[in-house]
Amino acid sequence: MAGYVFNLNDYESLENCIANGVYSTILSEPKKNLWGRAHEGTFADYMSMKDGDNVYFFLDRKIYGIGVLKTINLDCKYQNYPNSLLPQIPNFDEIKNKILLGDTVFNINNRVICLFNPSPIFFKNGIDMDDVLSYKPNSFRMLRAFWKLSFVKIDDEENKALKDIILKRNENYLEDYTHQYFFSDKKHREIQKKINKTYILSHKDLLKSSYKNYSIKHEMAIESSIVDIISSDLNSIFGKWDYISHQVIASPFKPIEYMDKMDIFGYRYISGFETISKYLLIEIKKDTAKIESIDQIMKYVDWINEEYSFGDYSMIEAFLVAYDFPKHIIEYRNKICIRNFTRGRRPTTSEIWTNIKLVKYRYNQTDNSLSFEVM
The missing domain is CATH 3.10.590.10 (ph1033 like domains)
Incomplete structure (x- = not known):
């Protein structure tokens, strides 16, 4: 717990x-x-x-x-x-x-x-x-x-x-x-x-005061909403997770104001056991995603691999949430978001990690909710 x-x-x-x-x-x-x-x-x-x-x-x-x-x-x-x-x-x-x-x-x-x-x-x-x-x-x-x-x-x-x-x-x-x-x-x-x-707490009350047309003006409001959605909706687009947190440290120890932090981090256990099966990473951009957005989330993927999954990229599920993804960003994702790694010793198996999803969000004024679409 x-x-x-x-x-x-x-x-x-x-x-x-x-x-x-x-x-x-x-x-x-x-x-x-x-x-x-x-x-x-x-x-x-x-x-x-x-x-x-x-x-x-x-x-x-x-x-x-x-x-x-x-x-x-x-x-x-x-x-x-x-x-x-x-x-x-x-x-x-x-x-x-x-x-x-x-x-x-x-x-x-x-x-x-x-x-x-x-x-x-x-x-x-x-x-x-x-x-x-x-x-x-x-x-x-x-x-x-x-x-x-x-x-x-x-x-x-x-x-x-x-x-x-x-x-x-x-x-x-x-x-x-x-x-x-x-x-x-x-x-x-x-x-x-x-x-x-x-x-009852609801992220919808936060969204009421932070939207502009179909987008949200504050990334932290989106972050809070996704934390609430994952915590309360086991069938959300992001899946079921046993632990969920935000603003989790993702850099070596240094002065606090200079530390990198993951927007949302979590993990799930193997059902019925206290053994971690997968790690969750969600990076959020309130506007259109940029090249730097892809580079940033991959930096955090590598951090989780080094600090938590210890070389096993298959344990990581990553999501980049943004208002939109231009064609060149999707092409850059397909080119950059790849990791080659090995698992096991005898025998050793070579595997390729590409488990990063681009998720477009929209704000719905009718019911003060966020909708998500995987690109």
Whole structure:
């Protein structure tokens, strides 16, 4: 399972979040009725959350855990009030009775919430970040790039390593309640009474404010939408994936602002096993694809091959999504997007990888949806 590490400012917030089993990011206000890239990226992270994913908190260089996302009624994450994903400043009096958090702890920019339980315990003993990163250092990728973010998503391998170090450092406190944070399901029961379908997160609310004719003005809005589509629609054009994330590091460690990041990355397991079968890569361009778009996605294909599939290109499925693909781009794809590789030792087999699909998107104003067509 995946994990989420939430960034907090003070210990009162840490205690309140754990006591109520609810987390919500305070977002800055939208400008000119438009969401920014950071807003849409945060929504994408929420949309990828699944029941059973682990929860941690980061405060003053230490990580506290362990929790697990919990479905209440329909999902484990919701809009805090109906239409909260629209980039508008609502009238408090009109929504105060609909707020899931309750008006006593509410900020108008708590747009989305997620719900969790201790699993098994939230320990008062936090683990220093240096201690975490020095434990199984090869397992940590995204946690090393946790900088200027409300929270970060980590994959199964990273999540297990983080969970292990927290449990190892707190083994003596498993039965000691004085070293455990208090939790009550009272807030969950209050929220459960309010929830209905109007609170469900949907990428369509993001698209309403970011389209122009049949295209989308922000790549991050498309990115958020595709994350939501893959997470909720097992029959989407992109297929079924057990893990899905966005803005995943795709370069050697260096200053964070210079790091390359894949728009969408994921993987699926062999059915019935915890063995990875395939890796997913999606690169997104809101406008017409260019030569540079092909070069960029192939750079990421090679990165996945080096860092994840270790020479086996057959494990990679890649998609380049754009508004349009001119003829010369398709011809360039056919020429450049080829990798020769070998599998096995005795015998060795030579294979050719060409598994990259060009996908044209269109926005449908009638139902605020995206449609996709493989070129």
